[in-house]
Amino acid sequence: QVQLVESGGGLVQAGGSLRLSCAASGRTFSRSAMGWFRQAPGKEREFVAAAGWSGITNYGNSVKGRFAITRDNAKNSVFLQLNTLKPEDTAVYYCAVTANFAPPVPGIRLDDYTYWGQGTQVTVSS
DSSP states (O other): OOEEEEEOOEEEETTOOEEEEEEEESSOOTTOOEEEEEEOTTSOOEEEEEEOTTSOEEEOTTTTTTEEEEEEGGGTEEEEEEOSOOGGGOEEEEEEEOOSSOOSSOOOSGGGOOEEOOOEEEEEEO
């Protein structure tokens, strides 16, 4: 049974930084993409960033240049460094992992991902 556990959310002032972590367990993820999505109140869940097994990364337009995704395959973990945070970054952030044998370029759609974490709240005050 695959489990994803996020951590690292919290309250931060605008301009600050946070680092989110996601630990995956239940199988190997060496050929899976690992990513992050977020959902603000009253809005749809949106793509934030993803790291493919190939090393290729993808970012949502609103976070390019501010957020950085990394993964540690030995620890089945993925991390999201959030810098220069803005109030509009406030959302629940979800870790997501694809099924095995994913394409080398990580997907950016919700239905590209099979497994989801419970989410961690990030709140940015102005």
